[in-house]
Amino acid sequence: MTGWTRLGLDMNRCVGVGQCELLEPDLFRVDDDTGTATIVGEPVLPSQRAEAIVDQCPSGAIQIDNNINPTLPKLPDTD
Amino acid sequence: MTSAATSPDIVSPAIYLEGIPHRQFSEIMAHPGLLWHPYQDGGFWVVSRHSDVKAVSKQPKLFSSAVGHTNLWDLEADALEARRSIIDTDAPDHTRIRRLVSKVFTPRNINLWENVTREIACELLDDFQREGGGDWVNKVAAPLPIRVILSILGVPVSDADYLVELSNYLVEGTTDKPTLAPDAFGNTTDLRLLPFRSPASHALFEYGEQLGLKRKSDPQEDVVTQLVMAEEDGNRLSAAEYRNLFHVLVFAGNETTRTAIAHGAMAFAEFPDQWKRLEIDGEIGAPAVEELLRWATPVLHMRRTATADTELSGTPVSQGDKVVMWYSAANRDPAVYDQPFDFVVSRETNSHFSFGGGGPHFCLGAFLARMEIRILLEEMLNRKMALRQISAPTRVASNFIHGILSVEMEVV
Numbered sequence A: 001m002t003g004w005t006r007l008g009l010d011m012n013r014c015v016g017v018g019q020c021e022l023l024e025p026d027l028f029r030v031d032d033d034t035g036t037a038t039i040v041g042e043p044v045l046p047s048q049r050a051e052a053i054v055d056q057c058p059s060g061a062i063q064i065d066n067n068i069n070p071t072l073p074k075l076p077d078t079d
Numbered sequence B: 001m002t003s004a005a006t007s008p009d010i011v012s013p014a015i016y017l018e019g020i021p022h023r024q025f026s027e028i029m030a031h032p033g034l035l036w037h038p039y040q041d042g043g044f045w046v047v048s049r050h051s052d053v054k055a056v057s058k059q060p061k062l063f064s065s066a067v068g069h070t071n072l073w074d075l076e077a078d079a080l081e082a083r084r085s086i087i088d089t090d091a092p093d094h095t096r097i098r099r100l101v102s103k104v105f106t107p108r109n110i111n112l113w114e115n116v117t118r119e120i121a122c123e124l125l126d127d128f129q130r131e132g133g134g135d136w137v138n139k140v141a142a143p144l145p146i147r148v149i150l151s152i153l154g155v156p157v158s159d160a161d162y163l164v165e166l167s168n169y170l171v172e173g174t175t176d177k178p179t180l181a182p183d184a185f186g187n188t189t190d191l192r193l194l195p196f197r198s199p200a201s202h203a204l205f206e207y208g209e210q211l212g213l214k215r216k217s218d219p220q221e222d223v224v225t226q227l228v229m230a231e232e233d234g235n236r237l238s239a240a241e242y243r244n245l246f247h248v249l250v251f252a253g254n255e256t257t258r259t260a261i262a263h264g265a266m267a268f269a270e271f272p273d274q275w276k277r278l279e280i281d282g283e284i285g286a287p288a289v290e291e292l293l294r295w296a297t298p299v300l301h302m303r304r305t306a307t308a309d310t311e312l313s314g315t316p317v318s319q320g321d322k323v324v325m326w327y328s329a330a331n332r333d334p335a336v337y338d339q340p341f342d343f344v345v346s347r348e349t350n351s352h353f354s355f356g357g358g359g360p361h362f363c364l365g366a367f368l369a370r371m372e373i374r375i376l377l378e379e380m381l382n383r384k385m386a387l388r389q390i391s392a393p394t395r396v397a398s399n400f401i402h403g404i405l406s407v408e409m410e411v412v
Helices: A019-023 A047-056 B013-018 B022-030 B050-057 B077-083 B093-105 B107-111 B114-130 B136-141 B143-153 B157-172 B199-217 B223-232 B239-270 B272-281 B286-296 B366-382
Strands: A004-009 A028-030 A037-039 A044-046 A062-064 B035-039 B042-047 B133-135 B301-306 B310-312 B315-317 B322-326 B387-389 B404-406 B408-411
Touching: A004 A037, A004 A047, A019 A028, A019 A047, A019 B107, A044 A047, A047 A062, B042 B050, B050 B310, B050 B322, B077 B239, B093 B107, B093 B223, B093 B239, B093 B366, B107 B366, B114 B136, B114 B143, B114 B366, B133 B136, B136 B143, B136 B239, B136 B404, B143 B157, B143 B223, B143 B239, B143 B366, B157 B199, B157 B239, B199 B223, B199 B239, B223 B239, B239 B272, B239 B286, B239 B366, B239 B387, B239 B404, B272 B366, B286 B366
Parallel strands: B042 B322
Antiparallel strands: A004 A044, A004 A062, A028 A037, B035 B042, B133 B408, B301 B322, B310 B315, B387 B408
């Protein structure tokens, strides 16, 4: 299955590693005051990329947000 | 645990004088399921496959860092409490302490230290080149990371030599033949209550406390000031937590990167075609840095303790069992790496575990270490400085730290 996936952030888990900001600087930023990540963009990514971001978040704070079904244009070249 | 097949010996410190026991690990990995390794009065499960290390790291509730200890041996309750650092905690304590320092080590903020790092690297490499070579550990691998971490923490860099000396004694504490007398450095604390059972830990605690007092009365724009302020306002960090965190930052901030840089130089000396390749590329890409990290595996293992009955690779694991992740093995797992015993600077994907298996305890200094290694290699490349190894390394007899005490290199 290809498509789009929305990501969410569990603030209780985040330890502020900054892996998300490194991978997707337009979507995530670690707040220097709180030491935790914040969502700064629309956290919707091609599903495969979203899964990789989830996998690479050490604290498990970044999760797939199943509550919202993103309505976005169909990805090009995905069949 | 009962009646599981038994692992070959991978813990006797003497084995590590010859390097990581890869032959034994290959044997262990080829065995389906997990093997049980006898140790002291009990034993532990040997977790060696890449996928199993990841599974343990990613389930911090099931595989606790706070129960027992993160080293192979158990600690009495009082010792565990006295020595508990950010490494031996679970959420929510781990989360609270880590957030106090995490911002300093994010990729964005680590980039701010690039110039300082480059300055130090240039000075050390220029000296090394002028002398035509020498002990790579003593001249380059050790001084670079300690000076950088001290700069970041706000510890006087003039104390670098003293802190390297303490660090050496701490590593020695992971071997079976420590040389310090129990009362060294004026220590009066029961060794059981000190990290690595080393009087050098007492000295490092004392140093951190004195510096903390200074920063309380005369605050600076540095990490130590931030930590002692967190201790003062609102109890966000207890005195014991401060002491142990300072200890971890100094020790982990220098020992591990120093080990990576030592193994890195040896790897390029052993695989000179890989250095040539970087010379042809004219730049140090991320794959070269990651391969150096994989190759070095500075921390050989970490232990977790199962908090419930579970199963790993088909082997039942009981609540209370020790589960030890051998990064040294997983970083050579043939299921993940082609030619795992070759040093290849162009590996496209390299999900090594030299910063841990990817759970919440993921190395705090990972981006710092990567930056330091990249800058050092860049400056070697700028100087067209290839190394030839002219002595066998003197290794640390430790199953925990992949340490190199000295190795002679010649500039070619």
